[in-house]
Amino acid sequence: MEMAYGPDQPVMRPLFAQIEERLVERLTAGEWKPGMALPSEVEFAEYYNVSPGTVRKAIARMADNQLVVRFRGKGTFVASQTTERERSRFFHMYRDDGAKELPESRPVSCRNRLADREEAARLVLALGAEVTVIERLRVIGGAPRAFETIIIAERMFPGLREQVGRQLPNELYPFYETQFGIRVVRAEEKLKAVRASAREAEVLAVADGAPLLEIDRLAMTYGDVPVEWRCTRCDTAAHFYRSELR
Amino acid sequence: MEMAYGPDQPVMRPLFAQIEERLVERLTAGEWKPGMALPSEVEFAEYYNVSPGTVRKAIARMADNQLVVRFRGKGTFVASQTTERERSRFFHMYRDDGAKELPESRPVSCRNRLADREEAARLVLALGAEVTVIERLRVIGGAPRAFETIIIAERMFPGLREQVGRQLPNELYPFYETQFGIRVVRAEEKLKAVRASAREAEVLAVADGAPLLEIDRLAMTYGDVPVEWRCTRCDTAAHFYRSELR
């Protein structure tokens, strides 16, 4: 382990930050799969030859970033999108009465094609790389409420189109995780108010040109590597998007 | 200080959490004003008769919640809305090119009246309490981009209307802080896509019925006490609302 301090060492990154970095690397490399237990604090402390408190701080930060989950008496586990709590983590729409209801999905189309310039830029792909494009309708309480377009790199999710065809699960992130070992850890969204296109108006049963909330999301895995570009256009007549500012 | 552990004590809130609670209480009571330095860790540790590490953890959490700011070698200071970094903390609109540009404000109206039922509920006021209602236009890059309605309790901001008339500053939160000693620490926003009213279309220079992004914000001070209800309706033709999901 690199020295934390000392006149000969120009690098002065705190020890706990170095430990955290190494652990995230090992997580990224897939050394521990989602849901699995990590070695204990004392094991890490011995392995890296540092004090348990230092390891503790590193893992605490990973827990803050929701990369791992800790349980007293049980251990530290790699966070998994498949837990109930995590399923709604990236879903911010609420009914006007304040209730959160996860939507069902009705597939519209799924096809592969070459990435255009914007897609390649957003997903950091070579120009002309193959992408899988999914269109689907999101249904809340029986009514179609949003039209969603999802773009992912074929290379990152090989054979997804052939594998699932029109049988996509409601939530994609647990699916990405279990089928392709890719875990979404963070996302950035850009919101705008837009006019519904004729096609959107029809499938969402709103007036032509009705206002829709457009949510443009880029989802990232470990190390801020982009995984999925998703554009959702929502009817907000009976729902709202909740944002908390701290 | 209450014991942290022990068979006779059913309460087992961690010591650091109790310390944090007391410090926030003292902050709320106005013992230290925004920008002021707090006593040092060791002083608190002696005062509360706990280890410095425990005080440290309590203050670290307050720093995470952005109630205080810490500077190595200088001290710990009450966070202030008047710093450059804090001014844009609750402003989430960006130009399409990604730049963040704080808006100017053009006052439209400012008057006092009695709170209706919804206003009283949102701001936790007695029905019929007096509120101050401000309407203003927010201007970015010379063009009007949003129409904003702000509702605050007159009792919390006594004489605000008479005091400032039509001379409101661009940013209200620093003004609340310096003039009334009220610091906004957190906010909750509900977003929807709506149609511009005839009046909004006129002042924002958009087509009648054009889609606008409605941001309905409730701003809170210490202890989640609501301070301000604000509804902003934005033209998102050249701007977007940015949200980060972790």
Next chain:
DNA sequence: GAGTGGTCTAGACCACTGT
């Protein structure tokens, strides 16, 4: 009972700021 994470203590040294 052994093993886990969570809290608390006490002390050391470091980096940085002011005087």
Next chain:
DNA sequence: CAGTGGTCTAGACCACTCT
């Protein structure tokens, strides 16, 4: 220089889980 916060160590005890 003394005083501040930031890091690291070492050890103690606690609450909880599993065997």
